[in-house]
Amino acid sequence: MGASGKFCFTSSNPDVIQLPGVTYPIFHAFLQYIYTGQTQILEEQLGALRDLSLQFEVMPLIKQCEDIIDRFKLNKKLFDSGRKVEISHPCSLPQRFTVFPFGLPIDVQRLKQWLSTGEYSDVEIYIDGHGIVARSHKLILSLWCAAFTKMFTNGMCESNSSKICLRDTSVDAFTEMLHFMYSGELSLQDSTDMGSLLLQILLLADQFGVAPLLQECCKTILECLSEDTVCSILQVISSIPSCKSLEEACERKFSKHFDYCTTVNTDFVFLDEATFSDILQCPNLTxxxxxxxxxxxxxxxxxxxxxxxxxxxxxxxxxxxxxxxxxxxxxxxxxxxxxxxxxxxxxxxxxxxxxxxxxxxxxxxxxxxxxxxxxxxxxxxxxxxxxxxxxxxxxxTFKEFQYICDGDNNGILYFAGTSYGKHQWVNPVLSKKITVTASSPASRFTDPKALVSRTYQGTSFAGPRVEDGKNCSWWMVDIGEDHQLMCNYYTLRQDGSSAFMRSWALQGSLDGKNWTNLRVHDNDQTICKPGQYVSWPVNGPTALFPFRFFRVVLIGPTTSDSGPWNLCICFLELYGYFHM
Incomplete structure (x- = not known):
């Protein structure tokens, strides 16, 4: 009641509120609205219900009563003495209407304040080894958790006790669960250990049977699911039947990035046999x-x-x-x-x-x-x-394209020029098998098709542009909507100029917007002659990530004084495992 309005409890008799002149039907409708978020009342009693709501400042009920009364005044034909009017509290989040405190006329901030201060609390919660962690309210705990309901109503000693002691429980996870019980929302702060804490909360929600919290945890985990977290998540959720959809999503993620998940580390060996077998049998195992x-x-x-x-x-x-x-x-x-x-x-x-x-x-x-x-x-x-x-x-599956030597015909851009092995080579930009773009507009010396033409160009450059407040220049290749490449080698060729790159990066992307560094060159002196071929391997975990877009991006000035931000290359080739 205190979270719905202002109820003045006297110090002499704090459990009693005097309501002279209030009839039972009015009071019953008033309480029903507070506790359930909806009620019914005769039309002629709306004024009395509004007055009682004004007395205790239950603002949502005041507004709804006044709105209904105003509608009757505007259209007297609507008024029918003896007919009951239904009043329902408008939910701030309709999709979560059944979750406390949504759907009830409750001030959530006031509830959270009571949890913080312990005001009106009737139970103290202790965690073994940490002392008291919260002063809570039995009613709210019981609304969420059947175990707490039984504990407080089974007639045993716990029913009359004002203390609960929990063992083998994470303080941080239990605190977050309590916050959810009082607010109906999961509010984790971004941190390096957020994923670990989220899994602990999920386990706690399953242990105490707080289904909405478990669903919220699953939803949040899905939103931030990655190749680096999938193994640790599977180890936790494989034994929880209610997390089946999350488990299946994790197995699909693992199977899609099988090379990465089984090569970066050995965490996957801790998966149970059933889970590992399901991954190996996934139809889309890549x-x-x-x-x-x-x-x-x-x-x-x-x-x-x-x-x-x-x-x-x-x-x-x-x-x-x-x-x-x-x-x-x-x-x-x-x-x-x-x-x-x-x-x-x-x-x-x-x-x-x-x-x-x-x-x-x-x-x-x-x-x-x-x-x-x-x-x-x-x-x-x-x-x-x-x-x-x-x-x-x-x-x-992936087809392997292995680097043999500079300028060979073993790269995937050459392969695209043959329509993936179907005919003699033609420029893949002209045949629209791939798309090449530059950081500057196309021109005589910024010609996308020239980059994959396999013909030496005396002048071929991508001009500078400003991105995120910094100068950069780049050539970008889109290998196609249905194609991906795990790039493990690449080749460049300097054009006829002496504007040699020194600091640049090869990057990959799935959407052409968010980029991952595959190899970063910092003050690399390798390129030192016009027309020179140069090739480098891509090592580490990023070589196991499939991407659709690739770009060579200049991240520092070249050796040229006249055009230090012109990216002067006339050839690019990529190698690795190609998914068609």
Missing amino acids: VTSEERILDAILLWVMEASDLLGWEAVDTILKTSTPEILFGERLQSVNMLFPLVRFPLMPITLLKKLEKSNLSIQIPVFEELVMEAMKYSVSKMTQPGSNQNVRFQHRQS
Whole structure:
């Protein structure tokens, strides 16, 4: 009641409010509105209900009564003595009408103040090892949590106690849950450990059965889900049935970035078998090669702390056994190895696997490799293989384009010029397979098609522009809406000028707006001659991210005095794993 208006409780009898002259129907409608957000009352009693609301300053009810009375005055035909009028509190967030305190005429700021000051509190909450963490109100706790309701009403000692002591509970997470109970909103401050705290709150919401908070946590996690957080989230939520949709979203995210999630670190080895198996069986699993999947399975069954390839594991098996190396997860290989599509592996790799210790010591591995060898040699579909996924190419796979030498024909921009291997090369800008743009308008010496023409240009540059208050120049390539590239190498060629770059970056983007640095060059002296080819690898985790847009961007002046911000290159080529 105190959160809905101004109720003056006398010091002599704080539990009693005197209401002389107020009839029961009026008082009942008044309380019903406060506690439920809606009520019914006879039309002729609207004035009395408004007066009672004025007395205690329940402002939403005052306004609604006056609005209804005014409508009756304007149109007396609406007035019907003896008919009941329905009054409902307008919810500030209609989509959350059923969540306390939305849908009720309550001053949320006043509620939050009471939580902060402990005013009107009737229960103290202690967390073992931290002392008292809050002075709360049993009614509000009971509205949200059935466990608290039972605790306060079961007739046991807790019902009469004014103290609650909790164990094995995060203070920060419980504080956030209390704040949600009083405000109906999750209000986390951005911080480096926000993701960890959010997961603790989610676990607490599941433990106490606060479903709206759990849903809000899931929604927030989905909004900030990334390749770096997906493993830690899956480890927490896989045991929570009500988080199934979030779990499936995480599995899709993992499968889409399988190379990254299994190469940056070994956190994925802590996933349970069911979750890891679901990821491996995801229809849209995107991976650069089946060898990557084999490596990941071996790391998982080993519960490895270091990143190893299958060859390193095979070497360990020279002096060990599968029982020792894989331990309790040894039985899982019978279920996981068949998820590797061995028939899609190159014959050279299969021959290595055939002679490996893995084949010698693990029967199911040997059987799968032999099956793949027969398929590879015969080049014919095995009986029933149309139904066997091991013989089917994945929907989402990458084709490798490996850098051989400067100016070679192995890059993806050259490949686009052949309509992806369908005919002789033509300029991919002219055939509209890719789009090239520059930081300055197109002109005789800023010609997008010239950058991929494979013909030396004496003068070819992108002029400067101001972005975020800084000078920059760039050439950008869009490889197409349905295409992505994990770039692991790139080649440039200086035009005929002596405006040599010294500080620049190769960047990738999914939308052409938000950019990720793939390789940054700071005072790089490599380019020193007109017409010079130069190439560099892209290393680290960013080489495992697929992007649609790529650009070479000048982040510092060139060696030219006359045009220090002209980006003077006449050729660009990209290499890596290409998704068509």
